[in-house]
Amino acid sequence: MTLALDAAAQDLLFREARTANTFSDEPVSDEQIQAIYELVKFGPTAFNQQPLRIVLVRSEEGRARLVQHMAEGNQAKTSTAPLVAILAADNEFHEELPTQLPHFPQAKDMFFSERSVRESSATLNGALQAAYFIVGVRAAGLAAGPMTGYDAAGINKEFFTDGDHSVLAVVNIGKPGDDAWFPRSPRLAYDEVVTTV
Amino acid sequence: MTLALDAAAQDLLFREARTANTFSDEPVSDEQIQAIYELVKFGPTAFNQQPLRIVLVRSEEGRARLVQHMAEGNQAKTSTAPLVAILAADNEFHEELPTQLPHFPQAKDMFFSERSVRESSATLNGALQAAYFIVGVRAAGLAAGPMTGYDAAGINKEFFTDGDHSVLAVVNIGKPGDDAWFPRSPRLAYDEVVTTV
Numbered sequence: 508m509t510l511a512l513d514a515a516a517q518d519l520l521f522r523e524a525r526t527a528n529t530f531s532d533e534p535v536s537d538e539q540i541q542a543i544y545e546l547v548k549f550g551p552t553a554f555n556q557q558p559l560r561i562v563l564v565r566s567e568e569g570r571a572r573l574v575q576h577m578a579e580g581n582q583a584k585t586s587t588a589p590l591v592a593i594l595a596a597d598n599e600f601h602e603e604l605p606t607q608l609p610h611f612p613q614a615k616d617m618f619f620s621e622r623s624v625r626e627s628s629a630t631l632n633g634a635l636q637a638a639y640f641i642v643g644v645r646a647a648g649l650a651a652g653p654m655t656g657y658d659a660a661g662i663n664k665e666f667f668t669d670g671d672h673s674v675l676a677v678v679n680i681g682k683p684g685d686d687a688w689f690p691r692s693p694r695l696a697y698d699e700v701v702t703t704v
Numbered sequence: 705m706t707l708a709l710d711a712a713a714q715d716l717l718f719r720e721a722r723t724a725n726t727f728s729d730e731p732v733s734d735e736q737i738q739a740i741y742e743l744v745k746f747g748p749t750a751f752n753q754q755p756l757r758i759v760l761v762r763s764e765e766g767r768a769r770l771v772q773h774m775a776e777g778n779q780a781k782t783s784t785a786p787l788v789a790i791l792a793a794d795n796e797f798h799e800e801l802p803t804q805l806p807h808f809p810q811a812k813d814m815f816f817s818e819r820s821v822r823e824s825s826a827t828l829n830g831a832l833q834a835a836y837f838i839v840g841v842r843a844a845g846l847a848a849g850p851m852t853g854y855d856a857a858g859i860n861k862e863f864f865t866d867g868d869h870s871v872l873a874v875v876n877i878g879k880p881g882d883d884a885w886f887p888r889s890p891r892l893a894y895d896e897v898v899t900t901v
Contacts (some may be wrong), residue, residue: 510739511845516713520839521746541894542707548891549718551838553852555889561898569901603896608889631831631852631872638835641748642717648708655750655828666901675828692752692805694745697738699800701758704766704863 520645525691527650528584529684535590535649537563540680543643550639554614555607558600558629559636559675562593562666572665577677578656588652588679593662594640595672596633598626630673637675644680650687652679717842722888724847725781726881732787732846734760737877740840747836751811752804755797755826756833756872759790759863769862774874775853785849785876790859791837792869793830795823827870834872841877847884849876 510517518524540563552558564573570586573593577585585591601619605612619625637653644651653676662674707714715721737760749755761770767783770790774782782788798816802809816822834850841848850873859871 512843526748551723563900634831635835638832646709703760
């Protein structure tokens with residue numbers, strides 16, 4: 508069975524792409540991140556809600572504010588990656604919804620009047636967009652090092668003072684460095700994951 | 705700024721890909737789904753936990769069992785799509801973790817002894833994998849129609865009798881049919897999504 512996607516693209520995005528734990532010194536520009544965003548922004552979300560928000564950590568001060576909230580095992584790589592992105596869900600995404608869903612503006616009030624519903628929806632759809640972003644980083648020829656080992660409440664308070672954002676992942680971004688990855692761990696077999704009814 | 709991914713692949717996966725609301729009669733084979741899985745299984749998850757489970761709905765009986773739990777506006781397309789996949793998170797993914805993370809088998813007990821922690825992690829990482837799967841459907845030259853409008857508790861009880869699985873999305877899969885999509889809704893601008901510190 509052959510996919511429509513060419514083999515080189517399959518390798519770039521999935522088969523040869525790896526989560527990097529070390530990075531080279533080569534910088535990652537705003538233009539690269541914008542090119543990634545302009546591609547992956549088209550990935551689908553429910554009601555086109557697009558809850559993902561991204562904080563690029565560029566200053567030394569910002570890096571220090573982030574690293575203190577990372578798990579110990581993630582601090583060294585978060586300190587040294589050329590660029591670090593905080594991916595978060597905006598739990599008040601519904602404010603923009605009428606503009607983003609012009610053929611059904613009443614969705615905002617019909618489905619998203621309750622904060623708990625918004626939070627669940629923003630988490631799920633923000634995670635979809637986080638995955639599109641990781642694929643996009645690889646599409647740019649860069650390695651992504653996504654992490655979820657951190658004090659989430661600490662990051663939320665440190666970087667999102669409005670109380671309306673929830674961190675989903677922190678992603679180191681750059682060209683891989685020396686010994687950038689462990690041997691690849693096994694994946695579940697098709698029959699362990701897929702059943703038919 | 706040019707991405708490393710070729711333009712045709714960018715179009716196939718993101719720029720020209722659309723959420724389909726109607727489908728042609730052309731069937732979708734198990735071989736196509738397996739080819740998709742064998743590619744997207746390499747997408748990263750935290751601790752390589754791989755919580756995504758997929759139920760392919762092929763029988764008439766299975767389709768009827770699913771459609772009754774879908775929101776009214778999703779019933780017609782779920783009834784007529786060539787293949788429907790239920791994407792769910794396995795909240796007991798930690799049972800397989802020592803095999804999936806051979807260099808750190810103690811992660812199972814260190815991080816995932818509490819069910820509530822497992823559920824949060826399975827939701828987030830299962831959603832990442834759901835997004836990889838949607839990208840994979842497109843990589844196969846097929847259209848995906850992901851939906852979250854359904855009675856989740858009803859689907860969980862109907863298809864996962866162990867009480868350990870949570871549906872994340874239901875995805876119609878096939879070649880697009882007549883009038884398969886609405887005009888594309890707007891995406892948030894880069895400056896509305898990305899900030900720098």
